[in-house]
Amino acid sequence: xxxxxxxxxxxxxxKRQSVAFWCNPxxxxxxxxxxxxxxxxxxxxxxxxxxxxxxxxxxxPKDRFSAERLKGxxxxxxxxxxxxxxxxxxLCASSLVPxxxxxxxxxxxxxxx
Amino acid sequence: SQQGEEDPQALSIQEGENATMNxxxxxxxxxxxxxxxxxxxxxxxxxxIRSNEREKHSGRLRVTLDTSKKSSSLLITxxxxxxxASYFCATMNTGFQKLVFGTGTRLLxxx
Numbered sequence: 001x002x003x004x005x006x007x008x009x010x011x012x013x014x015k016r017q018s019v020a021f022w023c024n025p026x027x028x029x030x031x032x033x034x035x036x037x038x039x040x041x042x043x044x045x046x047x048x049x050x051x052x053x054x055x056x057x058x059x060x061p062k063d064r065f066s067a068e069r070l071k072g073x074x075x076x077x078x079x080x081x082x083x084x085x086x087x088x089x090x091l092c093a094s095s096l097v098p099x100x101x102x103x104x105x106x107x108x109x110x111x112x113x
Numbered sequence: 114s115q116q117g118e119e120d121p122q123a124l125s126i127q128e129g130e131n132a133t134m135n136x137x138x139x140x141x142x143x144x145x146x147x148x149x150x151x152x153x154x155x156x157x158x159x160x161x162i163r164s165n166e167r168e169k170h171s172g173r174l175r176v177t178l179d180t181s182k183k184s185s186s187l188l189i190t191x192x193x194x195x196x197x198a199s200y201f202c203a204t205m206n207t208g209f210q211k212l213v214f215g216t217g218t219r220l221l222x223x224x
Contacts, residue, residue, distance in 0.1 A: 033212075042117075042201050042214030043156070056211050091156065098210035099143055101158035 002026065004105035006092050012111045018080035021108045025073070025094030031055075032069055033102060034077050035091040043091055049075065050098070082112045117145075117202040117215030125221045132189040134218040136202030137182075143205045145178055146212065147187050151198035159187075159200075164207075192222045 005024040013019050025032050030051050035043035046065065047057040051072040060067070064083070069075040079086055089109050093102040120135045136145070147159045162169045162178045162185070169176045175188040189196055199217045206213070 042203075042216055044214070045211055048211060093156075099205060101146060101161050102212065103158065104156040106155050 004092055004094055004103055006090075006105035006108055008108055009106060010109050010111075012113065013082055014113050015084055016081040018078065019082055019110065020079075021077045021090050021092075021110075023075045023077070023092030023105060025075070025092070026103055029094035029096055029103070030072070031095045031098050032075050033093040033095075034067055034075070035093065037089045037091055037107070039088070046077070048098075055098070079110075082110075084112050086110060087112045117204055117213070119200070119202055119215045119218040121218060122216070123219045123221070125223065126192055128192060128194055128222055128224050130192055130222075132192050132196070132220055132222070134187045134200050134202075134220070136185045136187070136215055138185075138202075138204045138215075139183065140204075141207040142180070143207050145176075145185050146203045146205070147174075147176060147185075148201045148203060148214075149198045150201065150217075156201075189220075192220075194222050194224050196220060197222045 007022050032049045034046045036046050037043040046060045047067045048055040049069040067077045089107040091107045092105045095102045117136045117138045144163045146161045148156050150156045160171045160176050162176050173190045178185045199219050201214050201217045203212045203214045
């Protein structure tokens with residue numbers, strides 16, 4: 001089966017610019033996650049969708065980050081405006097149901113200058 | 114916030130040796146999962162153990178869970194150079210459906 005797809009793989013922007021990431025989960029997976037992984041740390045959950053609805057966004061900096069999952073399939077994560085501390089790898093993952101293992105995409109490495 | 118703490122932070126062994134990594138956590142859990150991350154294959158789910166299970170095997174992997182001590186261990190037997198990666202434990206708390214990752218153990222397996 002095809003894995004989780006993400007694009008772009010790399011992005012370099014200047015602070016205060018905006019950026020968007022795209023994710024296509026494994027077909028049939030109702031749960032979709034966005035994580036932020038800073039170098040040397042474990043992934044941190046930003047937002048979790050169950051179909052179209054948001055299950056958890058408690059660690060999403062809502063003043064600058066937004067995410068949507070249209071039609072319960074693809075998802076986009078946006079940062080506007082970006083700050084230096086947003087430099088990280090942004091990982092998308094999906095699972096059939098929330099309490100099973102998650103399948104991760106290759107990630108987008110964001111560098112904010 | 115990070116829930117699990119892996120120990121050791123880094124581990125260096127020779128091929129053929131066994132590698133043991135430990136994870137401690139703070140709150141009651143629904144399940145605990147182990148993931149591997151390397152530059153070639155990204156973050157990959159290895160094994161999931163539920164709170165009512167004590168031990169689980171998958172190939173060369175053996176995971177134990179002690180809920181009374183709030184700890185888990187991952188044993189990789191007969192390590193190979195390809196096992197070189199960072200290993201993360203992740204916990205799913207009781208009543209929540211959110212996975213919280215630890216800080217990871219960096220494993221280096223030398224030929």
